[in-house]
Amino acid sequence: MAVITPLEDPEVLAKWQHFDWTPENRKKADAAIAKYPAGRQHSAVLPLLDLAQRQVGAKEGTQGWLPIPVLEFVGREIDMPYVRVLEVATFYTMFNLQPVGRFHVQVCGTTPCMLRGSDELFAACKKRGLTKGHTTEDGLFTLSEVECLGACANAPMVQINDDNYEDLTAKTMGAILDALAKGETPKPGPQVERQTSCPEGGATTLKKMAERNYDYRPQWTDTAGEGA
Template identity: 65%
Template sequence: MADAPQLPDEAETRARWGAFAWDPESAEKAKEILGRYPAGRQMSCTIPFLDLAQRQVGAETNTQGWLPVPVIEFVARELEMPYIRVFEVATFYTMFNLVPVGRYHVQVCGTTPCMLRGSDDVMAACKSRGMKKGHTTADGLFTLTEVECMGNCSSAPMVQINDDNYEDLTFDRTVAILDALAKGESPKTGTQEPGRHTVEPLGEPTNLAAMVTENHDYRPEWGSAA
């Protein structure tokens, strides 16, 4: 499990973020999000508003973004909700960062399927590039976090870096991705297994093989009516 974050110094945080408000682009997006819900149902906007605020903070700091307490308070005011209700959401989901993170937030899945498939090698690759779990590198480039299952079990082990997933990882593949990001490049997202497109079985399919090349109707073979 991820360690509980230590919230940044309140006085310094308020000095920097106490006057937070939507920039023009975020204000337009917030209006669009709010319009999806009936009047009086603005509580439904909590997650998208927090995400929008975190992304604006990220754009201002050239990082993946985080949610200072004054920013959470701003979202609560926008939605006319008690602060604690919004804070509860921010602390529940690991998609929200309560402390500053680096330009690339490297989230390594350590749940059983990834562990059995080599997540320790993924973590070792991160450490080989100067990362330490729960910390940001001195250059501000990478933050390393261990998280629970992110739903890519069939292409384990995997890591999420900002908004992108990288799957079917090994030590060397992870190092290559990290090195490319450090150079400002955009490495291939998704599976890193050569010849694999998404999460289809490696090699030839073992069932419904006729569907590979055509919309084959199996019902007559199964004794079903056409």
């Protein structure tokens, strides 16, 4: 017996067949399309897919996904064949082609994160009932393994919805998941004492630059003020 995926489920297709922008999102969609000259509207497919996924998510109380009727709708908006829209949606992991939970936990498994302990992050997820490719029964979490998320210097890291969490350990990963489950908002970014990808523990040189836009150049010239 063939398995019916959410994309092919008749009830899902019927639910979303009349998808249309909310008034607010209509303005955003029109603004995105207007950024491109006539005949180049296909270039707006990425922002429109993102906007559509967020609208679906807002309706379902999740991170959102893209049912077939929604993909078709986006195609009609920019006169783009459905198969071309699908090609884009299947290329980028930011787009979900099946329902996800309220929090989409994307753990980077690429080499830097793997070497720095991404397996421990997966173990922390598993301890709380998260398994790769599945959504928890309460609909709260969906766990995915993804390729590089661009924060290699702060590995290992995860992306949860729109936020990155970096410099993780099994303990801090667990604390973030527990906080989200309780309705709290954990602090995104590095989970150690560092600003973005600066050295851990704070600046070790040019410390005044961390306080303000301090000009060190006069100190590096023979004549005070030269080159300032």
